[in-house]
Amino acid sequence: MKRWNGWGSEETIYPLPESAKDYLKGYIGEGCTAQDATLESMISQVPASRLNKHENVSIDAEERLRHACGQSLPDWISLRSGRIPAFPDGVFYPIQENQIQEIFTIAEDNHFILIPYGGGTSVLRHINPPESSSPVLTIDLSKLEKMLDLDEASLLATFEAGIRGPILESNLNKHGYTLGHFPQSFEYSTLGGWVATRSSGQQSFYYGRIEDLFRGGHLITPTGEISFPPFPASAAGPDLRHLVLGSEGRFGILTRGIVAIKPLPDFEEFYGYIFKEWQGGLTAVRKLISDHVQLSMIRLSDSQETQTTLLLSGQDNLVSWASYGLEKIGYDQKRCLLLVGVTGNRKTAVKAKETATRICRKSGGLSTGKFIGRSWQKSRFLVPYLRNSLCEAGYALDTLETAVPWNKVDQLKNELISAIETASEKLDEKVLVFGHLSHVYATGASIYITFIFRRTQDPDEMLQHWQVMKNAASEVILTWGGTISHQHGVGRDHADFLSREKGDLGVDLLTEIGKSLDPKNLLNPGVLFRGDKLQQLI
């Protein structure tokens, strides 16, 4: 059973090692274990639905509770404190594509708000029902989960858009193929959600981001339907697939996606390199890119993240022996971990690994062999479960991310860390902040920041602490010309920042597209762009 107030399956537990607890206690103070709301108490709070009974629509209180929040920190605060601002009035599970147009008509006639819902793994409040005088219906696409076509000649596969990562992969793997899209939320996130948020998988360096993989599909909007044929390339005007990529459920519902696939790799391995300090790692990363070394993943952690990751691994004895040995040879507390992946044809992959080792060595990188890479690989989808254990130990964890050209990467990462630390100092709290480069390109990189701070007894105070740190970071990102999101999207949390990135005209353009595809503003109002002009139309 999926956790209702945390990440993942109730059966999976990733315990917080005692040594990590001690470290957090020393660094940011004793965790604050607040009394969490129970499932029963929450179910009893769900108000009566404003919807009439309808086939395929559930108005069950628990079902509505489970669709009221995503996975952002404010969502967790709401769920744990038992103060959820709004619940959907019902959850509709389409089992056929043609039911979507029908539900649009019903919604239009009855002034419903509709929320397209994939796996609910949004971290930016994309799927939360707004507080509204109109009934809110969540459209959960999880029953649209079939593989519809496999075109081996073209290396294309067609899926219904509600399909979750593991089911999609197992369908392809059976035939010897893979999509290779592995966001950390892989276990629960869906094809439609990936496209609608412009998601990026951990091995995007080899497989590409979702916008590279999404070759076509079908969008149903309140004003009609659009098919996107999977042309290998086209000069017929702007590419309309970009109406769906990043549309966050505002322009319609993607019912089918056609994706580019690859044969399953015959070799895959992940390797770790330790550098004496960040700059050595950065030089190696840039060289790996400029020399076009055929890696599938390049991920450079700063020294704080390197230390924290090792502590959280729970392998205390091994970590202290390794630290002892590394310090003896001059790799002290400033050491940084670089993880690289090699994927594909065995011969090419082995050669890429050898080249990577040579390049890393030149910048002082020490090869740790397969051990660290393999343990990363083993826990790549388990790490989010740590957030449950941290929360239970009295700590909150959140992440944020951006991307900038190389000439700003270094400074922006430092500025982000110090902005969050300064914001937290003003709150008279300590925060543990660290970062890594998660996705790298020829022209720049994404910066992924994690921050951990103490929970508080008062949920309003905790939300305020989070907001102050998050705002400080968002301001720094925009000041430095970074994008407000490299992979998580806009949702409600970033909507107010969008015009600073895209300009007023850019946001007006999105609003006008929304107006033409969804004139009654039925779909996900408030997400991506505010659409005040649209509100006036209702």
Ligand SMILES: Cc1cc2nc3c(=O)[nH]c(=O)nc-3n(C[C@H](O)[C@H](O)[C@H](O)COP(=O)(O)OP(=O)(O)OC[C@H]3O[C@@H](n4cnc5c(N)ncnc54)[C@H](O)[C@@H]3O)c2cc1C
């Ligand atoms: C632990 C964790 C790790 C994560 N790791 C990553 C990562 O590595 N990379 C990454 O990119 N993101 C990551 N995310 C963020 C999140 O998983 C992605 O944004 C993901 O793409 C959302 O997919 P979903 O199916 O859960 O969509 P939801 O959260 O259900 O919805 C997200 C948005 O997409 C819209 N939507 C969903 N399906 C459709 C559809 N069929 N048609 C139209 N609109 C639709 C919704 O209306 C909403 O606006 C992570 C999140 C968590 C909690």
